[in-house]
Amino acid sequence: MLKLVRWMGRVCIAACAFSMLGCGGGGVTIVPTEGTVTLDGKPLERIMVEFWPEAEGPRSFATTDDQGHFVLTTDDGKRNGAALGPHKVVLKDLSTMNDKFLGRAAENETSSSNGKKPRISGKYSLPSTTTMTKVVEKGKDNVFAIEVEKK
Numbered sequence: 001m002l003k004l005v006r007w008m009g010r011v012c013i014a015a016c017a018f019s020m021l022g023c024g025g026g027g028v029t030i031v032p033t034e035g036t037v038t039l040d041g042k043p044l045e046r047i048m049v050e051f052w053p054e055a056e057g058p059r060s061f062a063t064t065d066d067q068g069h070f071v072l073t074t075d076d077g078k079r080n081g082a083a084l085g086p087h088k089v090v091l092k093d094l095s096t097m098n099d100k101f102l103g104r105a106a107e108n109e110t111s112s113s114n115g116k117k118p119r120i121s122g123k124y125s126l127p128s129t130t131t132m133t134k135v136v137e138k139g140k141d142n143v144f145a146i147e148v149e150k151k
Helices: 002-022 103-108
Strands: 034-039 047-053 060-063 069-071 085-093 133-136 143-148
Touching: 034 047, 060 069, 085 143
Parallel strands: 034 143
Antiparallel strands: 034 069, 047 060, 047 085, 085 133
8 A cells, every 4th residue: 555655655756747838937938029000111100019829828918109100018018029930910090099998898899980981991909810920939029010901
């Protein structure tokens, strides 16, 4: 009986050790990610930029400034950047949303609410319809130039 208990103890220790190795010592790696959104070569301000990982990791998002520049932050707001790997890129024109903060309610917002027409194509507005993808890579600058099409 004592041999069985010792054997079970060793199996438990080995299982714990292997499970810890699989975690990668901290989960998903987030690296600094930024870029610029342009239309016809001109910067677009007030564009919500979202990077949706195609594998594991949190969504990252930002809003472009008056130069079209953005710096991504994870959904929890605790880390700057995006998870490593391929992402679907979702873009929403915030100039059509009456300057009110919608938070998570804007996640599925695809139409304008103030009569303004979006400056960019609606094909970018949802993870399920966007045609744009970008790959965030370890050891790279991860600065993306995003040129969009008109509606």
